Amino acid sequence: MKLPKKKIIWIIEHCDTKGMYPFERAVTLANFLRDESVFLFVKTENQALIDKLAKTGLTIVLFDRFIELKKKIRELEPDLIVHDGKDTQLEQVEMIRPYCSTIVHFDDFGVGAQLVDCHIIALFGEPHEDSIPQELAGSYAFAVPPNLQQTAQEIYDAADCNIKGELPHIVIAYEDGDANNLTYRTLRHLTQLHIPLKISIAIDDDYKHDIDSLKMMALSRRNIELVQRPDALLHLMPKADLIICNANYTPYKVAAAGIPCITTAQHEQELNYTFAREMNGFIHIGLGRKMKQSILQNAVMELLLHESRRERAVRKQRALEILTNNDILKNLLLDLAYSRHNLAHM
Structure with missing residues (x-):
């Protein structure tokens, strides 16, 4: 019955x-x-x-x-x-x-x-x-969500922690409005790194700030692109060697696929969330509006220079079996x- x-x-x-x-x-x-x-x-x-x-x-x-x-x-x-x-x-x-x-x-x-x-x-x-x-x-x-499921599965199946292209590719993705414009702050710090990089900036529909300042900074250095679309992060994830993002739901999207990731909190409440920490394969650098250039750059270099560190991060993320x-x-x-x-x- x-x-x-x-x-x-x-x-x-x-x-x-x-x-x-x-x-x-x-x-x-x-x-x-x-x-x-x-x-x-x-x-x-x-x-x-x-x-x-x-x-x-x-x-x-x-x-x-x-x-x-x-x-x-x-x-x-x-x-x-x-x-x-x-x-x-x-x-x-x-x-x-x-x-x-x-x-x-x-x-x-x-x-x-x-x-x-x-x-x-x-x-x-x-x-x-x-x-x-x-x-x-x-x-x-x-x-x-289904679109994340598909993207993450494709990345998961590739199972490769090596740097994918000629240049290490860093994706900056602050979702949910980015109230303190950490996108601009992070890009400014990364442009001070004196190593060849490719940097992509994910700009979704919630981004509230003027993108002209980002465009001006992108002109100061080669291999910086702005990707402006509703699914900007998902679009860039398969190409990313490293993602820098906020610390609420976005790290779950990263962990579903398994991608080395640095997180920083957009506000004090987000600072209390503990998912995006070392135990789950992330490097967390605290409150974004107090982000120090040296701390961000050291975290970036740690992940880009050491393959074993990237492998450990991906292994911990995938062990969560988010999918x-x-x-x-x-x-x-x-x-x-x-x-x-x-x-x-x-």
């Missing part, structure tokens, strides 16, 4: 510090759960993103205020609610709690996370004594939707 479909609601609210990835995670996992009845409640002012979501074939419901969700959720009577993006308040969870037996949040640093049944954390910090039982923190919390995450998350969410879970024993 076939079980009736479960109703699953995703609530995704835009958050400046987390960028577009929560929407990608929601769409990726919702596609894996198409056998169920899935609804995406979306709050964003980004019209390009809304247009993109409309093409997914998923049921998209736009909203402006969280209070609007109460009536819609009460009418749908969902079996599972998943929230991603903006941090929540206690009253938000209390408002929808009577209408759903199981609530799951991803990467919620608000007090609302204290009231949910399961809090899945990819942006985890150091372990702390007052962690609550329903927290599940680990690298498996990063869902892999298997989607199956783990799909099964976890289905267990929660069908009440097959016992978080105390997970």
Whole structure:
């Protein structure tokens, strides 16, 4: 006998510090759960993103205020609610709690996370004594979008840590807005390295700064290119010998493929995330707006000059098996939707 479909609601609210990835995670996992009845409640002012979501074939419901969700959720009577993006308040969870037996949040640093049944954390910090039982923190919390899956698999299959071209190729990729313009700061420091390099700068749709200053700096040295497109990082990953990026979700994209990587935090909260550290194959150099030229240059030279160092970094990243995450998350969410879970024993 076939079980009736479960109703699953995703609530995704835009958050400046987390960028577009929560929407990608929601769409990726919702596609894996198409056998169920899935609804995406979306709050964003980004019209390009809304247009993109409309093409997914998923049921998209736009909203402006969280209070609007109460009536819609009460009418749908969902079996599972998943929230991603903006941090929540206690009253938000209390408002929808009577209408759903199981609530799951991803990467919620608000007090609302204290009231949910399961809090899945990819942006985890150091372990702390007052962690609550329903927290599940680990690298498996990063869902892999299809375009990343394809790109990472191609790089993974090549399995080569050697410098690919005549010149070492460094990719600079600060996603999610780059509020402090670390792209410019990093490029300026790299141009002071007196060794032949090829440098590519990934400029995505979220980059908020004037690119003319980058173009002027690129003119000062050969073999610097600006790549301006929505998927700039994915486009450049197969060609990269080294990636320099921010320290939130972007390192997961790098680790999915296995590419030597230097990370720096875009803001203080990002400084607390501990995934992109040595234990997982990264060199982390602290807060980006305090980045010292000598520290960045030493990290770059360490990875470019020592093949064994690059190999160790790639080996640690690939040991995480990021490309298997989607199956783990799909099964976890289905267990929660069908009440097959016992978080105390997970």
